[in-house]
Amino acid sequence: MATVELRQVTKRYGAVEAIRGIDVAARDGEFLVLLGPSGCGKSTLLRMVAGLESITGGEIAIGGRRVDGLEPKDRDIAMVFQNYALYPHMSVFDNMAYGLKIRGLPKAEIRARVTRTAEMLELAPYLDRRPSQLSGGQRQRVAMGRAVVREPAAFLFDEPLSNLDAKLRTQMRLEIKRLQARLGVTSLYVTHDQVEAMTLADRILVMNQGVAEQIGAPLEIYSRPASLFVAGFIGSPPMNILDARIADDGRGLLLGGGGRIALPGPLAAEAGQPVKLGIRPEHLKPTAGPGGLSLTVELSEALGAETVLYGRLDGGQPAQLRMAGMPAHRPGDVLPVTADPSDLHLFDPRTGRRRPDTEQPGWAERRISAVS
Amino acid sequence: MSASLLDQAPAKVAPARFRPLDLLPHAVLVLGVLLLGFPLYMVFIGATWDAGTIARGNLPLTPGPLLLDNLAHAWTGTGGERVMHTPVRVMMWNSLVMALAIAVGKIAISIISAYAIAFFRFPLRMVFFWMIFITLMLPVEVRIVPTYEVVAGFGMVDSYAGLTIPLIASATATLLFRQFFLTVPDELVEAAKIDGAGPLRFFLDVLLPLSRTNIAALFVILFIYGWNQYLWPLLVTSSGDMDTVVIGVTKMIGTGEAATDWNIIMAATLLALLPPVAVVALMQRWLVKGLVDSEK
Ligand SMILES: Nc1ncnc2c1ncn2[C@@H]1O[C@H](COP(=O)(O)OP(=O)(O)O)[C@@H](O)[C@H]1O
Numbered sequence: 001m002a003t004v005e006l007r008q009v010t011k012r013y014g015a016v017e018a019i020r021g022i023d024v025a026a027r028d029g030e031f032l033v034l035l036g037p038s039g040c041g042k043s044t045l046l047r048m049v050a051g052l053e054s055i056t057g058g059e060i061a062i063g064g065r066r067v068d069g070l071e072p073k074d075r076d077i078a079m080v081f082q083n084y085a086l087y088p089h090m091s092v093f094d095n096m097a098y099g100l101k102i103r104g105l106p107k108a109e110i111r112a113r114v115t116r117t118a119e120m121l122e123l124a125p126y127l128d129r130r131p132s133q134l135s136g137g138q139r140q141r142v143a144m145g146r147a148v149v150r151e152p153a154a155f156l157f158d159e160p161l162s163n164l165d166a167k168l169r170t171q172m173r174l175e176i177k178r179l180q181a182r183l184g185v186t187s188l189y190v191t192h193d194q195v196e197a198m199t200l201a202d203r204i205l206v207m208n209q210g211v212a213e214q215i216g217a218p219l220e221i222y223s224r225p226a227s228l229f230v231a232g233f234i235g236s237p238p239m240n241i242l243d244a245r246i247a248d249d250g251r252g253l254l255l256g257g258g259g260r261i262a263l264p265g266p267l268a269a270e271a272g273q274p275v276k277l278g279i280r281p282e283h284l285k286p287t288a289g290p291g292g293l294s295l296t297v298e299l300s301e302a303l304g305a306e307t308v309l310y311g312r313l314d315g316g317q318p319a320q321l322r323m324a325g326m327p328a329h330r331p332g333d334v335l336p337v338t339a340d341p342s343d344l345h346l347f348d349p350r351t352g353r354r355r356p357d358t359e360q361p362g363w364a365e366r367r368i369s370a371v372s
Numbered sequence: 373m374s375a376s377l378l379d380q381a382p383a384k385v386a387p388a389r390f391r392p393l394d395l396l397p398h399a400v401l402v403l404g405v406l407l408l409g410f411p412l413y414m415v416f417i418g419a420t421w422d423a424g425t426i427a428r429g430n431l432p433l434t435p436g437p438l439l440l441d442n443l444a445h446a447w448t449g450t451g452g453e454r455v456m457h458t459p460v461r462v463m464m465w466n467s468l469v470m471a472l473a474i475a476v477g478k479i480a481i482s483i484i485s486a487y488a489i490a491f492f493r494f495p496l497r498m499v500f501f502w503m504i505f506i507t508l509m510l511p512v513e514v515r516i517v518p519t520y521e522v523v524a525g526f527g528m529v530d531s532y533a534g535l536t537i538p539l540i541a542s543a544t545a546t547l548l549f550r551q552f553f554l555t556v557p558d559e560l561v562e563a564a565k566i567d568g569a570g571p572l573r574f575f576l577d578v579l580l581p582l583s584r585t586n587i588a589a590l591f592v593i594l595f596i597y598g599w600n601q602y603l604w605p606l607l608v609t610s611s612g613d614m615d616t617v618v619i620g621v622t623k624m625i626g627t628g629e630a631a632t633d634w635n636i637i638m639a640a641t642l643l644a645l646l647p648p649v650a651v652v653a654l655m656q657r658w659l660v661k662g663l664v665d666s667e668k
């Protein structure tokens with residue numbers, strides 16, 4: 001058990017800067033998820049922690065001990081790979097025991113540890129089998145068992161569930177969560193799947209093109225995305241991002257194409273300045289109200305528990321609205337919609353960052369209380 | 373695995389309609405077998421009669437009574453009417469040493485060089501790769517004179533070392549292993565690294581066991597290649613004690629004045645056939661097994 005600290009870590013492949021200065025510290029026992037689209041550098045970052053990839057700059061420390069420069073085996077970590085990477089010619093027992101054998105542990109101790117881990121992961125009946133004689137879920141568990149028997153300071157997972165079918169993925173997600181909570185081992189977990197990230201993480205690090213866009217607890221990231229990228233990446237269906245301008249009195253927004261939305265607090269900024277307005281689909285309410293908008297329905301997706309309406313707002317900007325149950329709306333219907341002013345997210349269109357003035361008390365209070 | 377495949381097999385196969393044209397491939401195959409088999413049969417028949425019967429030129433198509441006698445004479449190198457020849461026992465031993473040394477040596481050297489080329493980054497790696505690759509264009513026959521020079525220079529003429537070492541380097545086997553190594557997933561290498569396996573351990577514990585089937589297949593091919601060597605042993609050995617069976621049998625054929633003990637030659641030929649046949653028969657079963665429970 002240990003902390004995992006990254007300080008200004010960078011990675012360069014020739015002219016390509018894959019990781020551009022990442023600072024993050026996973027607390028002892030914390031489950032930290034690295035989330036981002038394919039190619040953003042998640043695996044690279046994880047592999048640098050593992051020691052499978054050299055670092056170009058910065059420092060990595062595990063348990064307070066600097067490890068960049070050490071061989072993977074000397075970093076006291078264990079890794080679970082996407083394709084399991086089990087030794088095909090070894091039995092399940094030998095797969096789990098191999099690392100311990102190399103470390104020269106006594107035979108009896110190895111047997112005890114492997115047996116204990118196998119029981120915990122319900123692998124005991126399969127110890128004599130080869131990986132090829134196991135199902136995908138069982139192989140995944142062997143891969144986890146191989147990590148667990150080593151009793152490392154940190155677990156590193158690189159998309160460990162993406163080779164499983166949807167149902168098994170959900171089940172294994174729970175198992176990983178339970179296992180990690182039980183063992184209390186600091187974990188770094190790479191995924192591009194936001195549901196995995198939201199359900200597993202104590203904290204999420206959202207990555208984009210080699211930079212950390214935001215680090216925070218799942219719900220904090222969901223309710224206060226720090227940038228347009230995070231706003232668009234987290235949440236399904238994604239947040240509506242609308243072009244708008246600050247009204248002359250600073251107390252409302254004029255949507256591109258028409259319509260006005262009231263703001264929870266006055267904005268200091270200049271009138272007429274363009275902003276990006278984010279509203280989550282579930283925060284658009286199909287009720288009439290003062291300063292309301294209207295949505296022309298183009299498509300309705302009924303999922304049973306909820307329904308997603310795709311349509312256009314007054315000004316013609318596309319928007320999605322999410323409602324509970326199975327309301328009967330057809331293409332062509334026009335609904336009144338309103339949004340609670342405190343559910344609005346404002347971003348600077350030039351930098352893509354959340355506007356600092358939305359962090360002022362008038363904005364923040366309600367949202368924080370809504371989270372906790 | 374095989375059980376589930378059987379389960380899925382259709383319970384009933386519709387009887388194929390007989391078509392006269394289907395006979396053609398069978399006819400071709402039967403003809404091929406006869407063409408290959410008849411000389412072998414004649415060797416067998418020849419080994420069962422006495423030299424006189426063969427010399428008179430009216431060899432029957434049925435076996436005679438002398439098979440065991442002829443085999444014994446060939447094996448011990450006695451009893452022929454002609455000058456004494458090297459016992460087939462000795463020749464076969466020489467052949468066995470040569471074939472095994474070539475097969476094992478080629479596999480050992482090429483698997484190690486393929487390991488270096490496929491898994492390590494070192495300066496001039498591709499240069500070495502291409503150098504090995506280019507030697508494909510220089511088989512023994514092409515470089516035989518300079519090779520002989522070198523071997524003679526080392527004083528290795530007429531020795532097992534001279535017989536085998538020049539034939540051991542193998543570009544084909546190196547490339548074969550390299551291709552196989554390239555299919556080993558990077559993650560497997562990385563998992564081994566994290567488990568603490570160094571290069572040697574990874575090679576012995578992971579790569580070698582995974583290469584079993586490739587090694588077996590290569591062994592069969594290379595053993596037969598080694599056993600059948602003719603030109604190089606002819607050149608590099610001179611004493612009868614160093615004769616391989618392929619060379620020795622041809623030496624047993626008389627040059628005109630002396631009578632040729634064809635019955636003994638045929639018996640020796642039969643004996644010479646046995647080891648390659650045995651290797652194929654034994655390893656083939658192993659190979660099939662290896663392919664059936666393939667783990668990759
Ligand atoms: N060995 C490498 N050489 C050059 N570029 C690489 C190498 N490995 C990764 N990259 C680049 O680094 C970026 C991040 O890759 P990766 O960490 O695998 O992304 P992710 O895991 O988030 O999908 C990608 O743009 C990729 O092309």
Ligand SMILES: [Mg+2]
Pocket residue numbers: 042043044159
């Ligand atoms: Mg990746």
